[in-house]
Amino acid sequence: MTNVRRVISILVENESSVLSRVSGLFAGRGYNIETLTVAPIPNSNHSRMTIVTKGNKRVIEQITKQLHKLIPVYKVIEHDKMVEKEMVLAKFPIDENLADIQALCQAYNGGIANVARDIIIGMITDEPCRVKHFLEATERYNPIEIVRSGVVAIER
């Protein structure tokens, strides 16, 4: 069976141990996590986690079933049609061309987030495959540091 990439959203009870329950499940059963994001859902007692994982069909099915079994998990959404975004912050030396970097970031739904004495910080938000292209494009500007947020997704 071939491995597929899957984006899974999990609605959970807002409690301190729930993140460890979810991540522990992945670690203990040998499932892989590519990215994981979590934040509270406004005006509720719930949080939403978004996990990007890889596995064959049987593994993905087990992941959703095992997640369902966790008591504080309300809902598991295995995304099919979705809008998926990831944010990236990238730090460049001040000697690089500010205008070029700005143009690059704008091409990926972003811009310059900060310019300090020694550094330029660019920011983008885009789809995972475009993020990949952005990261390739940054290489010629000698990035000092790159921070990715992990994916968030919403069903279309």
Next chain:
Amino acid sequence: MKMNGARMVCEALIAEGVKTVFGYPGGAIMNVYDELYKQDKFEHILNRHEQASVHAADGYARATGKVGVAMVTSGPGFTNAVTGLATAYMDSIPLVVISGQVPLSLIGTDGFQEIDAVGISRPCTKHNYLVKDIKELPRILKEAFHIAKTGRPGPVLIDIPKDITAEIGEFKYPATVNIPSYKPTTKGNNRQIDKAIDAILKSKKPLLYIGGGVILSNASNLVKKLARISGIPAVETLMARGVMGHNNPLLQGMLGMHGNYSSNMAMSETDLIIALGARFDDRVTGKLNEFAKYADIIHIDIDPANISKLVNVNYPIVGDISTVLEKIIDRIENKIDSNKYSKWREVLNRYNEIHPLTYQDSDDILKPQWIVERVGEILGEKAIITSDVGQHQMWTAQFYPFDRPRQWINSGGLGTMGYGFPSALGAKKGVPEKIVVNFTGDGSILMNVQELVTASEYNIPVINIILNNHFLGMVRQWQSFFYENRFSETDLSYQPNFKALAEACGGIGYDVTTKEEFDNALEDAIKKNKVAFINVTIDRFENVLPMVPAGGALYNMILSENKESEND
């Protein structure tokens, strides 16, 4: 009513109808023990090790069908209990375990006897709680019992900091639970049930594959009824022994690594597996891509994650086995002809005649299988049988004439040596009118041997039959078969004096080397009504057979010392 957290714990146990708690006190749980001292609604059994407390609560739960309760202190008290939690988790046994924790203000400071109990127990409990606010305690206690016994049952841990058990709060035990994220599916999808029935009616060689879930769901009578009206033969897993009853002509026996020939062949040749609360464990299936090659599969299980986990299922039905079977029986009763499968049954009976489950008895040395059969003849249905882990466990599962569910209690999933004796204590507390016998090994009995003292103090007269081969026999058997007889660290020739050991702790001991001595010892032990060790010297090199070598196909069994089945 206002009361402290410790009293709330006791009140909740009383409200849940708990009659017996197994445990061991210590600093962090002392407040609870102080409240427990002031009440007389439930009894506390002081085991001599926390592992034994949890196993005892587990044995109690398996024998009675109720939730077992154990109580331990923080740190080492809790870590000692972990094996008990894991054992119960693997076999889906409903437990509530209450552990003390350091005060909230000390959590995270590496305080004395602080350990992250919820962190450690997360993978071996169905759910766990760290109580952070006295206001939550009544709800958590209620939820814990609910979660332990509903859906796929399992152990639940409640870790309570010492300041919470001291704090005063308002106690009103909730009448109901409301956990929106926890709603087990019990009914079974009607369309799926109809499809499964069609598949049954079309099949030519169907087979009931009965797992421990049938016992957990109290569905034995329904399973027997389905078998009776349909004439479909059945195999039981290690966890399901007793469901069909040993005299049932439809029962082929136990399947799997040490299953009998006709059971494993039935599984290999069936065209439709009807899996009931069984989970296709590797000890049952053998090599997966050779497993039941000709079969479609109906799988009824309360836990959707069990379905299509290891093998693809054609007719998945998520639900409580009793509920689903009632519907199936109802809809199938007038449609099925129990003669339809008579040819298939004949094939299996023939297999059983060619290679029956058997052993070579001897007049010179006691054979373990003879001992098990003998106890079966003498006590039969009157006894609850527990076991430890090893060859003796398999011989017991193979040769004891089990007649009813909850008669056979053993650690199947985790395979915990040291489980047998304390679980026997729990079973005896739960069902005092039955004689409780623990079949154990010379290795296993020493793990939790301290329970001799508990059994004597509380007069819990369980009979431990040590099938003594002076070996860690099961490991020795693998060394014989697969490691060219290199008996690395499995020789137990150095032995305690088991008879004296039992007697030193207030019990009674017997050394047995002949059949006559065994009969006398068993009779005497039953009469004396004391905790007993019957130390039986058996043939050292007896092997458990048949055997499917790990990873091999189910139909390739080693059948006797020099015979392999030829089914390649």
